[in-house]
Amino acid sequence: MARNRILPIFVPHWGCPHQCVFCDQRTISGCHRPVTATDVTRLLTEALPLAGQGAEVAFYGGSFTAIPAEQQQELLDAVGPFLRTKAVGSVRVSTRPDTITPETLERLWRGGVRTVELGCQSMDDAVLKASGRGHGREVVAPAVALLRQYGFSVVLQMMTGLPAQTDESALKTAWALAALQPDGVRLYPTVVVRGTVLAERYADGSYRPQTLEEATALGAEILECFLRRAIPVLRIGLQPSEELAKSVVAGPYHPALGELVKSRVYRNRAQALLETVTPGSDTVLAVAPNRVSLMTGQKRCNINWLRQRYGLHSLRIVQEPMEDWEIRLQSSESLDKINR
Structure with missing residues (x-):
């Protein structure tokens, strides 16, 4: 999927037919009133000179396709002039899987929408009910199929740590969503x-x-699930903001959660290699140049954990030309010869 510069416009809790138990989109987005067509025009006029040609406008926060049709059209019409001049390349919207209909998708396509993000959250009916979602898992696959039929790119959103959810349930959700082959x-x-x-x-x-x-x-296990299917994980954790940080009462809020999860994947993959290493060894792991910090971990946490776990005398991380997520085990002796 093309990764254009995204210009987010938040429509917090606008269109949502239910109040999920975990949700306060006004706090999460920092937006406290409905967005108007005038707002869209002003925001794009201000932001596009900095974003560059072909940026993507994204309506986030609420359930866009549950907004009254007239208001959907007003917001899309406000983007129209920028699409025609190609200042905006396309539009994406975030919505619920139970609000996808042919009529709505025709409106979105005419309005320049090319990507639809579905807040699936879980594929476990007990979890969906406990979370107050107002729909079951049975609506997800048909919604994805209809979006594909109309030519949209599809992004699926899931959550962990929901009421009544276990790690096993969350992993089953990940595999079920991966089977739908989202973009x-x-x-x-x-x-x-x-x-x-x-x-x-x-x-x-x-x-x-x-x-x-x-x-x-758990996030590392789920990320591995999508990596094995070559499905891009676009974000892990909420977008950090000062307002959100002040409003979080509990839970795994961290401004760099995505980095922690990716770093854990590297630690997990390194374990499989280090099982064969003799305790007390001087060990070297090679990764891609842009992945050294992830393999090392914040404050060297991966290095320290792996050294203790496998009783290593030393553990060094070096960079070599290779694919992202790849790790190679090298002997320190062969590396010393190369460096001499």
Whole structure:
């Protein structure tokens, strides 16, 4: 999928027919009133000179296709002049899988939308019910099929740490979504935001959020699932903001959660190689040049953990031309010969 510069326009909780227990889009997005066509025109006029030709406008936050049709059309019409001059290359919207209809998709396509993101969250009906989603898993595959029929790129969003969800349930969701072959996915561990139903459940002890370690470990397993299917993971964790940070009551909120999860994947993959290494060895792992920091881990956490786990005398990370996510085990002796 082409990765153009994205200009986000938030329509918080606009169009959502249900109040999910974890959701307060106004806090998450930092936007507290409905967006108008005038707002869209102003925002794009200000932002496009900095974004460059062909940027992608993204309506995020609410369920765009559940907004009244007239208001959908007004927002899309506001983008129209920028599409015609090619200042904007395309539009993407975020919505729910139970609001996908042929009539709606025809409107979106005419309005320049080429990517639709579906907030699936889980493929476990018990989890969806406990989360107040208002739909079951049965609506997801037909929605994806209809989007494909109309030619849209499809991004699927899932969550971990939801009420009634287990790690096994979350992994089954990941494999089920991967089987639909989306063009990309987003992974959002659940955080408890002040003012939500989930905050009340956390306060009375009926809901226990994931710890940061739990979210990182599970996130790494889920990321591996999508890597094996060559499905891009576009984001892990909520976009950090000052307002969101002040509103999080509990849960695995971290401004660099994606980096933690990717780093854990590298640690997991390194373990398989180090199982054959003799304790006390001087060990060298090679990764792609842009992946050294991920293999090393924040504050050298991967290096320290692997050294202790396998009783290594030393562990060095070096860079070599290779694919992302690839790791090679080298002997320190052969590396010393190369360096001399």
